[in-house]
Amino acid sequence: MDGELISIVIIEDDAGLCRAMERLFRLSGFVTRSFHSAEDAGMSQYVASAHCLVVDIQLPGASGPAFYGTLHAPRPPIVFITAFDAPATRHAVASAGNHALLAKPFLGAALLKAVDEAMRRND
Numbered sequence: 001m002d003g004e005l006i007s008i009v010i011i012e013d014d015a016g017l018c019r020a021m022e023r024l025f026r027l028s029g030f031v032t033r034s035f036h037s038a039e040d041a042g043m044s045q046y047v048a049s050a051h052c053l054v055v056d057i058q059l060p061g062a063s064g065p066a067f068y069g070t071l072h073a074p075r076p077p078i079v080f081i082t083a084f085d086a087p088a089t090r091h092a093v094a095s096a097g098n099h100a101l102l103a104k105p106f107l108g109a110a111l112l113k114a115v116d117e118a119m120r121r122n123d
Contacts, residue, residue, distance in 0.1 A: 008115065009043075009050040010034040011067070012081070013059055017104070021054060024108045036060070038067035050076045052115050052122075057082040057089055057101075065096035077118035079111070 008030045012018040015036075022032045033046045037060045047053065053076050055064040062070075064080050078099050082089050085103035093101045100114040 005031045006051045006119075007031045007033065007046070007049065009046050009053050009076075011036075011038060011040075011043075011053065011055045011059065011064065013037060013056060021111065024111065028112055038062040038064070047071065047076065052076055052119050053078040054111070054115065055080055057092065058084060063092065065092040068096050068099075077122040079114045079118050081106070081111075 006029070008025050010018055010021050010025075010032055012021065012034065013036045018034050018036070022034055025032045033050075035043045035046075038055075039061045053068070055068065055078055057064045057080055059067070068075065068078055078096075080093050080096075080099055080101045081104060082101065083104040085101070090101065093099055100118055102110060102114055
C-alpha cells in the first residue's frame, strides 16, 4: 500500500470517542469515514473500499458482529471495540471470525497496533 491512502471506517455511537479516533487516525496518516450505527445511509460504499473497520460491539440496531456477518467476501479486516468486555462479548467476536477486540478505554497506540495487525493478517 505504498503511497496509497489507507482508509479506516469507524462505526461508533459515542460521538466523543468517534472524534478522538478520527483525530488519531488522521494524525497517523489515515483517511477516515465515521458512522454512528450499522444502518447509516451511504455506509456500504465506504465499507466496501475500506482497508480496515473499527466497530463498536454495542451499536443502536445491529450489533458490530451481526453487521460484520452481513458483509460479502472479501470483507475488510476489523477491530472490534467495547465497553462491555465479558465472556459473551468475546464469544460474539470469536463467532464473527476471532478478530481483535479492544476494551474501552484503550490507548491510542493499542488501537493503531490492532489496526496494523488486522491489516497485516488480511494481506
